[in-house]
Amino acid sequence: MKNTAVLLITCPDRKGIVAAVAEFLYKFDANILHADQHQDAQGKLFLMRVEWDLTGFALDLAEFSRRFSPLADRFEMRWRLEDSRHPLRVALFVSKYDHCLMDLLYRHKTGELPCDIPLIVANHPDAQKWSDFYGVPLHLIPVPAGAKDEAEKQQLDLLAAEKIDLVVMARYMQVLSKNFVSKYPHRVINVHHSFLPAFVGAKPYHRAFERGVKLIGATSHYATEDLDEGPIIEQDVVRISHRDGLEDLLEKGRDLEKMVLSRAVRWHIDHRILVYDRKTVIFD
Amino acid sequence: MKNTAVLLITCPDRKGIVAAVAEFLYKFDANILHADQHQDAQGKLFLMRVEWDLTGFALDLAEFSRRFSPLADRFEMRWRLEDSRHPLRVALFVSKYDHCLMDLLYRHKTGELPCDIPLIVANHPDAQKWSDFYGVPLHLIPVPAGAKDEAEKQQLDLLAAEKIDLVVMARYMQVLSKNFVSKYPHRVINVHHSFLPAFVGAKPYHRAFERGVKLIGATSHYATEDLDEGPIIEQDVVRISHRDGLEDLLEKGRDLEKMVLSRAVRWHIDHRILVYDRKTVIFD
Amino acid sequence: MKNTAVLLITCPDRKGIVAAVAEFLYKFDANILHADQHQDAQGKLFLMRVEWDLTGFALDLAEFSRRFSPLADRFEMRWRLEDSRHPLRVALFVSKYDHCLMDLLYRHKTGELPCDIPLIVANHPDAQKWSDFYGVPLHLIPVPAGAKDEAEKQQLDLLAAEKIDLVVMARYMQVLSKNFVSKYPHRVINVHHSFLPAFVGAKPYHRAFERGVKLIGATSHYATEDLDEGPIIEQDVVRISHRDGLEDLLEKGRDLEKMVLSRAVRWHIDHRILVYDRKTVIFD
Amino acid sequence: MKNTAVLLITCPDRKGIVAAVAEFLYKFDANILHADQHQDAQGKLFLMRVEWDLTGFALDLAEFSRRFSPLADRFEMRWRLEDSRHPLRVALFVSKYDHCLMDLLYRHKTGELPCDIPLIVANHPDAQKWSDFYGVPLHLIPVPAGAKDEAEKQQLDLLAAEKIDLVVMARYMQVLSKNFVSKYPHRVINVHHSFLPAFVGAKPYHRAFERGVKLIGATSHYATEDLDEGPIIEQDVVRISHRDGLEDLLEKGRDLEKMVLSRAVRWHIDHRILVYDRKTVIFD
Structure with a gap:
């Protein structure tokens, strides 16, 4: 340490x-x-x-x-x-897609991510196996339609009880409310599966496929109340061609998402990011 | 040949x-x-x-x-x-920024672009030196506000007289009319200085700078009546950081624009592009 | 399927x-x-x-x-x-570094690698947890100094018994003998942690660090009796700077290794690779 | 300025x-x-x-x-x-291949390279047209076999007379002697058309083609008496495939060479490079 x-x-x-x-x-x-x-x-x-x-x-x-x-x-x-003797306490939020979750937990295990990860919050039970494998408690908090307020209250209570410093949305497929985000300013990191500001919003890979782009991207950013509008931390792209079907885009995208999200988490826990206006400085 | x-x-x-x-x-x-x-x-x-x-x-x-x-x-x-014994006849359109023009003319000279370039069309006189250097006639056709129709008529007459197969907008800073573009379907190539569909429209580098993106891009595409909406031929990006000012973006962007535009021209004159829907197939 | x-x-x-x-x-x-x-x-x-x-x-x-x-x-x-109704049977060889192993097993689980993986061969016990997690039997075959022949005999017997089509050296830190490799021509894939032919041999990251290169790479290739001289399947690089210490190179390299090895395995099991001379054709 | x-x-x-x-x-x-x-x-x-x-x-x-x-x-x-009020005085050395020369002169003209370029030294007359176009005097100093000493004496006299601070070997296809290089320590920049230390020496593209690599590279570095062993300033690569013939490698390589050489010159004249051991620090 x-x-x-x-x-x-x-x-x-x-x-x-x-x-x-x-x-x-x-x-x-x-x-x-x-x-x-x-x-x-x-x-x-x-x-x-x-x-x-x-x-x-x-x-x-x-x-x-x-x-x-x-x-x-x-x-x-x-x-x-x-x-740095007091590593940040990080909560991982996840839904069904688990590639970012498993990637972050592996990097944490190898020492690449010097932080504490005391809990996983999931709205689906699929990630339980990773919780068991890595010994990180998973809290299953379903978010039924119309009951987000109640779910977020549970989540916020958990975060407070665990003294969480940073929330990482590891492909957590729910939009956090303005109330939630305002409690963790520049302390919620999200990964969006496009090269922002292209394809803001839902189903970016589908729209990239329809538009016929020649590169697809992924973006990690601080979540703000305006979806996908927060300060960008990292972006990367990969080349695709007419031969790539939608399924190929999803596969290639998963690798991008892992890279840009894990770099953002790394830089945040190393205290290398400062936000000003809507921009980030990433210190060397 | x-x-x-x-x-x-x-x-x-x-x-x-x-x-x-x-x-x-x-x-x-x-x-x-x-x-x-x-x-x-x-x-x-x-x-x-x-x-x-x-x-x-x-x-x-x-x-x-x-x-x-x-x-x-x-x-x-x-x-x-x-x-292939009858190389395509290509017209280069240019305004003040001459980096794409000089790049295409150099590649043509070295044999990278096996086509004929019988003329340059410019709405500013700055490119005359390249016309002289490479011996390619330049036709100066100013486009005063409100007189685009007349200018386009002159341009179209020239293209017809010279039996032009392909128009390359080498940072030609004018929007071609629906009438013009419809006469050369999938035969007008434009370069847009952003990673489309991000930053459609004017001043993309300025907006990229304001948004705090971590990569900037450029896109070559077939011009259609809907600006920046035509089928994408090629895209590329380059990494930037908080240290890059607007001037740095413009400089780095120039290299991107040269690359994506020259590749598009190369593939077109090699008859390697087929358009379907709004997409392109680039054959190997 | x-x-x-x-x-x-x-x-x-x-x-x-x-x-x-x-x-x-x-x-x-x-x-x-x-x-x-x-x-x-x-x-x-x-x-x-x-x-x-x-x-x-x-x-x-x-x-x-x-x-x-x-x-x-x-x-x-x-x-x-x-x-394709008979997926290839793939054996994963591993030593202590497990990043490529865990990456391949995860991709296999998600369906990205349509093959059977009936066994892991390891010369260290560290990978047992992955064997347990994914339910893939691990065969621990230590390779003491001077006893490689005996170890390889055990390995070859296993491969024959399991009707293995492809051996993947997922950072398996042993050199396979000429005898072993000749039994699986163009059916042993290795990953070398440099941009071949730069830094052939041992400790490539250390030597890259000493040389002061500005990019590091990784290479997947078919193993032949001449170490690191086999036909190259895939290569990739990542930018480094003077700020990156040796530890950073190792970390960044791990991501490269995962990418180039998993792509090579994917292309092999999709029967997309043909070898001629010392080169590979990767069919689209 | x-x-x-x-x-x-x-x-x-x-x-x-x-x-x-x-x-x-x-x-x-x-x-x-x-x-x-x-x-x-x-x-x-x-x-x-x-x-x-x-x-x-x-x-x-x-x-x-x-x-x-x-x-x-x-x-x-x-x-x-x-x-910075006294811009560096830079001499460009060139042989027959003129792509780096024309690229540097264009960047100088646009203000990307804030230095003075009082002369071009060439051992072939082909670059005269660029000398005329940009108004930079060209000194033709042939280097017949066995007469390098005499040619270098002329070159060194010229450099001294013109108070040259930096020599840029813009694909100058001659090896400079130990004597020459020692007079301009860390003040001669060369571009090598490979990803060093791969393919040190002659005909790197040919050897890359023979080896079947999947990426080719270029390297700019300070020239030292040991050819291609000097401190590396910048490197970059581009993807190739089995479809690329030798001619394609040469073409793609030219773009790499322009990029890595112009960046090195830019950083040198901005006084952003420090050399230690055989490495460079490139300050932001």
């Missing part, structure tokens, strides 16, 4: 920010492992991520906020500190 | 088509170089392309239609015969 | 082959689903694959050889007939 | 480097536009690039070295300062 801290900053672009932050960390003997920054020229925004080794860091993280606040105030920063 | 004939066939899918066509060609001693076919299961269509060496072919192509018609009628074929 | 037959042909390139084969199949009322061919200009070879629906096919496949032989002899064909 | 300075630093990895550099620049009121850094864990190296706006920068660049040296000495830095 890593023994690092990550500081993420968004503020108006001004001179001296890097110097001030670097000086602050150096004062407490931080061994900086990664630092990356981005200036958005349009919005005159400055965004920064710094990760340092906690070994030998001379400031108790419990004291960090008090000590860092004057600097943060001076530059009008929105900021947060992440402690 | 090649010395081959290409037969392109579309007909209802039935047994015996390949046997009949192959038998017909064999009877006249054809040396088949390429044969490719496609069945569209949905539409119950059969599509085929055969290319054979004319050396030693025992049937005069002038006689082909008369001899082939009974077979074609039996299978209810729509078909056409292309003679 | 499919109800089709596949005919694969290699012969000297001559006129009339397609006509003769198509006529032969039409005579027995075959409904051709796919036909693809390739001429190798250098070797003056003709290679062909035809797949037809067995529903309504008027020739008993048991009689096929007797009836087809005169035609085959006339054109000096090497040919084989595959009956 | 840009009005910025770029500072490039390599030094042993220690705490406080970023703070010291940022503080130094802030003291002179630098408006930092880009900052990127890399730690090489193996070599315990720290590498950094900072670019800032010279508008309002309170230190005369002529004074920079004197003022920065104490800090640089403290951290044992190798460093250099680049002034």
